Amino acid sequence: MRNYLLVSTAMAAVFPGLAAAQDRPAPTATNATAPEEQANSSTGLQDIIVTAQRQREDAQRAAVAIDVLRGNALIAAGVTQVEGLSKLSPSLSISNSGTGPILFLRGVGNFTISPNSDPAIAFSYDGVYLGRPSSTSGLFYDLERVELLKGPQGTLYGRNATGGAINVIPAEPRIGELSGYASASYGNYNALTAEAAVNLPLDDRSALRISGNLVDRDGYLHDGTSDDRTKSVRVQLKVKLTPDLTVRLAGDYSHTGGRGTGASYLGNYVFNPVSHRYVFAATDMRADGVFSPDAQAYRTTVRAGTAGRRLDPLAPSPSADNSFYGVNAQIDYDTGAGVLTVVPAWREAELDLITGVASFPYHQREQDQQVSVEARFAGRQIGPIGYTIGAYYFDESIKQRTSLSLSSALSLLDQRFSTKSYAMFGRLTAHISDQLRLVGGARYTNDRKQVTGTTTSAALICTRIVAGIPSCPNAVLFPLVDSPSQLPFAFPTTPGVAPQIIAGVPSGAIIARSDRNDNSRLGNHRVTWRAALEFDVAPRSLFYTSFETGYRSGGFSPAVGFETYQPEYIDAYTVGLKNRFFDNRLQLNLEGFYWKYRDQQVNHVGIDLSGRTANFTQNIGNSRIKGFELDVQALITPTTLISTNLQYLHTRNKSFLYQQAVGTPGTPPPLTSCAVRLSATNSALYDVDCAGLPSFNSPRWTLNLAGQQTIPLNGYNLTVGVNSQFKSSRYNGFFYLPEQRVGPTWQTNAELSFGPTDSHWSIAAYVRNIENQRIAAGSVIHPTANFLVANLSAPRTYGVRGSFRF
Numbered sequence: 001m002r003n004y005l006l007v008s009t010a011m012a013a014v015f016p017g018l019a020a021a022q023d024r025p026a027p028t029a030t031n032a033t034a035p036e037e038q039a040n041s042s043t044g045l046q047d048i049i050v051t052a053q054r055q056r057e058d059a060q061r062a063a064v065a066i067d068v069l070r071g072n073a074l075i076a077a078g079v080t081q082v083e084g085l086s087k088l089s090p091s092l093s094i095s096n097s098g099t100g101p102i103l104f105l106r107g108v109g110n111f112t113i114s115p116n117s118d119p120a121i122a123f124s125y126d127g128v129y130l131g132r133p134s135s136t137s138g139l140f141y142d143l144e145r146v147e148l149l150k151g152p153q154g155t156l157y158g159r160n161a162t163g164g165a166i167n168v169i170p171a172e173p174r175i176g177e178l179s180g181y182a183s184a185s186y187g188n189y190n191a192l193t194a195e196a197a198v199n200l201p202l203d204d205r206s207a208l209r210i211s212g213n214l215v216d217r218d219g220y221l222h223d224g225t226s227d228d229r230t231k232s233v234r235v236q237l238k239v240k241l242t243p244d245l246t247v248r249l250a251g252d253y254s255h256t257g258g259r260g261t262g263a264s265y266l267g268n269y270v271f272n273p274v275s276h277r278y279v280f281a282a283t284d285m286r287a288d289g290v291f292s293p294d295a296q297a298y299r300t301t302v303r304a305g306t307a308g309r310r311l312d313p314l315a316p317s318p319s320a321d322n323s324f325y326g327v328n329a330q331i332d333y334d335t336g337a338g339v340l341t342v343v344p345a346w347r348e349a350e351l352d353l354i355t356g357v358a359s360f361p362y363h364q365r366e367q368d369q370q371v372s373v374e375a376r377f378a379g380r381q382i383g384p385i386g387y388t389i390g391a392y393y394f395d396e397s398i399k400q401r402t403s404l405s406l407s408s409a410l411s412l413l414d415q416r417f418s419t420k421s422y423a424m425f426g427r428l429t430a431h432i433s434d435q436l437r438l439v440g441g442a443r444y445t446n447d448r449k450q451v452t453g454t455t456t457s458a459a460l461i462c463t464r465i466v467a468g469i470p471s472c473p474n475a476v477l478f479p480l481v482d483s484p485s486q487l488p489f490a491f492p493t494t495p496g497v498a499p500q501i502i503a504g505v506p507s508g509a510i511i512a513r514s515d516r517n518d519n520s521r522l523g524n525h526r527v528t529w530r531a532a533l534e535f536d537v538a539p540r541s542l543f544y545t546s547f548e549t550g551y552r553s554g555g556f557s558p559a560v561g562f563e564t565y566q567p568e569y570i571d572a573y574t575v576g577l578k579n580r581f582f583d584n585r586l587q588l589n590l591e592g593f594y595w596k597y598r599d600q601q602v603n604h605v606g607i608d609l610s611g612r613t614a615n616f617t618q619n620i621g622n623s624r625i626k627g628f629e630l631d632v633q634a635l636i637t638p639t640t641l642i643s644t645n646l647q648y649l650h651t652r653n654k655s656f657l658y659q660q661a662v663g664t665p666g667t668p669p670p671l672t673s674c675a676v677r678l679s680a681t682n683s684a685l686y687d688v689d690c691a692g693l694p695s696f697n698s699p700r701w702t703l704n705l706a707g708q709q710t711i712p713l714n715g716y717n718l719t720v721g722v723n724s725q726f727k728s729s730r731y732n733g734f735f736y737l738p739e740q741r742v743g744p745t746w747q748t749n750a751e752l753s754f755g756p757t758d759s760h761w762s763i764a765a766y767v768r769n770i771e772n773q774r775i776a777a778g779s780v781i782h783p784t785a786n787f788l789v790a791n792l793s794a795p796r797t798y799g800v801r802g803s804f805r806f
Helices: 002-011 071-077 082-087 293-299
Strands: 047-050 066-070 092-096 101-105 121-125 143-150 164-170 179-187 191-203 206-217 228-242 245-257 264-272 277-282 322-334 338-355 362-382 385-405 409-431 436-462 509-538 541-552 568-581 586-607 613-637 640-661 675-678 685-689 701-712 716-727 745-756 761-768 776-781 787-792 797-805
Touching: 047 066, 047 143, 066 071, 071 082, 071 143, 082 092, 082 101, 092 776, 101 121, 264 293, 264 776, 509 568, 586 640
Parallel strands: 121 164
Antiparallel strands: 066 143, 092 101, 143 164, 179 191, 179 797, 191 206, 206 228, 228 245, 245 322, 264 277, 264 787, 322 338, 338 362, 362 385, 385 409, 409 436, 436 509, 509 541, 541 568, 568 586, 586 613, 613 640, 640 685, 640 701, 675 685, 701 716, 716 745, 745 761, 761 797, 776 787
16 A cells, blocks of 8 residues: 555646645646636635635635535546545545435435435535435536535535535626637547537626536446436526626526446345354356346346245336426625525426336336525624524425335335425624634524325235245246236235235235325424634634534334434534645645534335335434544645545444334344344334444545646646545445445546647546446345345546637
């Protein structure tokens, strides 16, 4: 490892902006984002203006833990979806569930994006909070920057920001300017990526900006899955109606198609009733994908749960047909006493996808619609006091029809979810002196949720026992259907009665049907707050310390005995120091943090009290999260930039106890490495105790090394770069199995670019993931067949990119 670090540092080259903290210059990259957002110094590192605290300020003067990723850096890194951000920030771990991204920040997150759960990381696009993680698709083009706030956001942000916030900020129209840019790349896997924007001045008070994006790439797995077929367009109109009133209107559309995210079999767990233990048998099909011929043949060697026979090949083939729409506005009015900002928004998503990413077929048809309004007033400073006050309203409705087949079980869900959230917030800053400021803020949030709908479930049970083992080789397994009428056999007309023998199929198997009706309401409310101290140690040195609380509302689970769960909370202590030295050529930022995470919401699959396999969320436990992050950037010469970002993260479950039902006689105990015992208070439940283990997706060490060397060539620049990220071992799945522990990993990228010094055009060649490591970003267990499947990071990719601007 030591030699690797020395080599990576010595090469001193990286894609522009590819290190974790991105507030630094990109000498040769085409910067198509708004230059007015960057306060350039004549020498040294650039400053970047951010709005993370609802005010314009230099990122180095913002007394919060923040990473800033510029738009040109995202282009250079090939980031086209939210999952790519984890390559740039050591705090993030992001995988794809097949229906959307799973986000963790320093061990805070959840393994689900289902409508009965809210994300722990608040994701905002153009100032608008997005309730569904699946709606983050198709937004990463023509961006000003991405701001990543680490830790709970209990005052200025809602909703549910226990872990942090991701703010995606598009480039705005620029009044009085005719400009534009285009960038396109082509690489292996037939990967075509293109984005472009044009800024049109309509008159001296208004401008129109039109931008678009296209991603068309073959799958990274042998079965053709993990492809990307995305196209997007965005239109913005900005009008300065009066010297004090500015209105910006925006609309966007995105469509995602293709086969969607894929996964591969890593192996299968078989329960040994004699030793009362699970035995794991690994496969060698890591990059095949579950729909490849070899994977399908392997699948038919595994028993289908309670059906008493082996599985059929996985069907139908995966597909995606997802559309996303949005309209929003920003109205800024300078009243003289302060600036009033109003952000109304409407967004809708229409999803129709079939996926096998969890090794069972799943069909999701969903319509999401949200309406939100935020109004805030940033008052002029009154004496030593500055203030911001505001209010927020969020109304979300979700219609979802899902079908899933576990071969020996079938579930059909038709559900409606609604959420109404209200919030009021305020923040005061007391300027005690020119150097010292005290900050206090609070937010009151009131959430009201409702779920209605039906769930139809059935289990296929083999009653024929041969040599002590259920044996029904002629049983017909449940295919993936959207209605019981589509099944190849008669379905019980009444739930809850004696199991029905399958007529016409002499197999010895029976069907047991159970239905569930939901009509529930839930209300949560909470006051969260922040107190902070800021002190200017020197003109370019800022010390800050803060305490902030966070809250994520409770919700519903479609599981008998586990119908609701309560809010989770987090308390965060932070101390930080931001510095620039040597005429702005050296940046050294240090952050220390200590988080108390309690009543933690965790989603998992298990058996509920009706004996069904269900997906439910529980308040599982409390954990402690602590560590530090060090960011160093050095402009050694005007053409030589190196940077290092190091995060140390220590997490520990102080308590981590969840329950699931014992099930019918002969049902194996829960598959986990945690301690399992019968509940002392209810013999129908198992207690599973994972206390003492680290949090999920929380490597102890994460290191990003980056640098770039620019070589002037008579009016042109040749830039060479390399970047590398190291992560120590971590658990990427809920059950804490040894096979879900990912060992230490390295991933390295390199780029060579050439263009004129005025950056009007450039050409580049790149290679990413030089080691060709296929890292398991996330893993899940098949609920009945006990497959272990994982979705993998991208393989080695390479290609060329060209860009120009005017």
